[in-house]
Amino acid sequence: MSDHFGGSGWRTVAALVWPYRRSLVVVAIFALLATGTDLLAPLIYREAVNDIAGLFVGTSAKNTDSPLDATTSEERESSPSPILAQKAVSKEIARAHSKDKPKGKAVREPHRRHYVAPRTADQTLTTLLWAVISLFAINVFSHLCSLVADQRTVELASRIEADFIHNTFSHVLSLPLRFFARRASGGLAKQIDQSDEIAPIVTAFAQEIAPAVITMAGVMIIMFLQSTRLSLVALVTLPPYAWIVLRSSKRLETGLARYYEMWDGVSARIQEAVGAIKTVKLSGAEQREAAHLLHQSRQAYDTYVERNRLANRYVFFQTSLGYLSQALVLGYGGWLVFQRGLTPGDVVMFVVYLERLYAPIESLTSLFVTLQEHFASLERATKLREVPGEEAHGDMPRPGPGRVEFRHVHFSYVPGREVLSDVSLVLEAGKRTALVGPSGAGKTTAADLLLKLFDLDSGEILMDGQTLSHLDAAAVRREFGVVAADGAIFRGSIADNLRYKRPEATDEEVHAAALAAGLTNTLARLPQGLATEIGEGGVGLSVGERQRLQIARALVGQPRVLILDEATANLDYATETEIRHALLGQSLRPTTLVITHRYTMAEICDHVIVLQAGRVIAQGAP
Structure with missing residues (x-):
């Protein structure tokens, strides 16, 4: 693994952001609020779906009260049909509650792990109304927190970038002339101006790493609390998915770096030709320069096209694994519902949580690779600040004639x-x-x-x-x-x-x-x-x-x-x-x-x- 993740890269970033730790914590809090509220949505989906299912359960329970239904409770519970068993349980619980409920008033009993409580049409509509209101409120609150986090991140990154360039440039100006004699001015200027590497790092630490970890942990805790078996089925595709994302990120970053390197050559060729345009014209080299540039640019674009082809291949495998995971959850989850192991709302909740689980995994694995690139570039600039400057102390010259x-x-x-x-x-x-x-x-x-x-x-x-x-x-x-x-x-x-x-x-x-x-x-x-x-x-x-x-x-x-x-x-x-x-x-x-x-x-x-x-x-x- 790269040395940038072996300690030096983290120390560099820690030293960079430590003076701004309070602002960083504020950004992280808003990002976590946005993430945490977003995890509540699937729970609301579950309640809404279960209430809709309860509407049909309630209807079935009423139908079983007709004279045509001659089966006893014991017979239904011993019946091999899970559907008849669900009807029997629903009917008997409804009868038990009906003894204590006031006339004309429906009792709203909670759904249980392996049981969907019956619902009336009014109860279901009330649940759907509150679900819509709750989802709207949650999404608005989450979006507002994200906007605040985004704005604070931009402000924080801008401050860090400005201070970083100022401090690095000030230190370089204090270096002895002997240092500059060994370095090209263009390369030195590029080494100083690495500020564009800071914003992605600050964004990653403040808005991506912690929220992604919290999302993954929260999703898996909720899933395992609901059903260990279905959670294990849902996660069976996770290892190959993570491996593909990590491998693709490395290869795609390498391809992108090669493309940028080749495009730097194209830019340099353009700059040289335009800067020496008089020599180019006097040498009759216009067509030769244009042909050379065309060859270079085509090589660069071919590299980019090949990278895009590779990216599409990886996306296909990643998407297929995601679809496979959803299919396994729907299939096995449906079977558990049929066997009274879960409610329909639980299955819907699992499917929604799956999307929230795979997204941060892909984000973290990709981020792991891209941060290496940012760390490497940033350390080029920080190494300049490690070069000893001139001795800044000494006596002040006394006034004199100048001998x-x-x-x-x-x-x-x-x-x-x-x-x-x-x-x-x-x-x-x-x-x-x-x-x-x-x-x-x-x-x-x-x-x-x-x-x-x-x-x-x-x-x-x-x-x-x-x-x-x-x-x-x-x-x-x-x-x-x-x-x-x-x-x-x-x-x-x-x-x-x-x-x-x-x-x-x-x-x-x-x-x-x-x-x-x-x-x-x-x-x-x-x-x-x-x-x-x-x-x-x-x-x-x-x-x-x-x-x-x-x-x-x-x-x-x-x-x-x-x-x-x-x-x-x-x-x-x-x-x-x-x-x-x-x-x-x-x-x-x-x-x-x-x-x-x-x-x-x-x-x-x-x-x-x-x-x-x-x-x-x-x-x-x-």
Whole structure:
């Protein structure tokens, strides 16, 4: 059996729903009320059917009082005919009661286990009237309880889903950068968003498992109390029925998983072709892509059709066993009625209860398999929350001018392969320092260490005399502004993007930063200025405008230290010149680290440090 039912899956779900246990209990109570009242209906059917049968028994008893009926009570009771015996019993009980009853008033005696009491037409009509009223009331009450349980389940599942995504996403954001370097962003996003697995689990626990168990237990108790023999006959098909349902659920879930997997391939193919539509057209591959998609989609649909064929086969066997059980109950139950072992109402009650017995069995066996799938998906997300996050504690940085010092820093991503080796350097406060060198020299790694994205192997980094390793990571990062060649620009207004690091910035501060970054002409050509909406990745802006927007965003954050990490690597000379002028024209002079390959960017700096193979090999004026 799956490990998800061996303890870990249950522990995961228990931890998930425990904070909401009170709401879960309320849902379970309403679900049980709906189930419990529904079990009363067959008992009402029994009384109604027995009263109808009693109407005919009463008529037969009266007929036996005629002079033509010369048999004595003893003869009828000894008669081999159960029908004559029933008539005799009915007649003599009626005579016994008639001695004490007032004239003109019919006595209503109860039905017994092996005896249907006689009924008058008025008594039968009264019973039917109360049966109709009772069934209507029970069904309405049961339905109302189900509606309340459904609504509460939706509300509860929504709360759990929202909190689950929030907590998981918050934890993932707290993970070190090293964790993200080993995972694809698309797969990680899918792993986080497993909220759609929660609703079926909550529904199963609150509305399906407990009510199904209560229904099965209640039905079997009532059936065995009425007739052990008929109950055993009714349950003879139960083991093969449960086996078929369990086997079919497993095989059908496997087939469905295969279909979804194949359909994911179809969706991926569509996304790839549409995303690279220009390449597809220039390669003349339209027909080839369409043919390939047709082949994939047909394979997926063939899998689904085969699964449906298998489902129909199992449904046939399940339905046949259900019909067989009903036939056995009707046949053997009818024989027991004939032998005075049961009343007709008991047999009708058994048939109705059979339907209520097999439905929860099918539900539970199917649920057992589907919950495994939900547990497996949910545990993928919960495992993310088990990954240790960054250390959230530490001292707060003291105010200072922004002097940074590396002292004998060593760092490696993989043990034994150092990226930085004995690096010592100083970024003077308020000065521009260029860090240059070939690709792979460790320039960006040095900046990442400064931002506390990774931990040092040895050595220390200080900011205004404080050791970074002793400071709170989030507080340290608030002191820095970063502009990268591939920096993110989010969907929304330009002003929203500029305020991303410092949402409380005033309109005046945002406008001043935009002007300092050289966005004057950009804002002039846009009809709504800073309120202009831009697409994801800065759609609607040129490459240079995107870089200037990043610089403005960094300036809005009022950084103590500004890091330009290859900020002009993808720009042409004219655009780079505009960026340089924007940097030189700043009224505020934060400590600036310029990581670059280009001499033109290094020449605007006050100091240049050359890094090669993870070591500082030269430094001085540009």
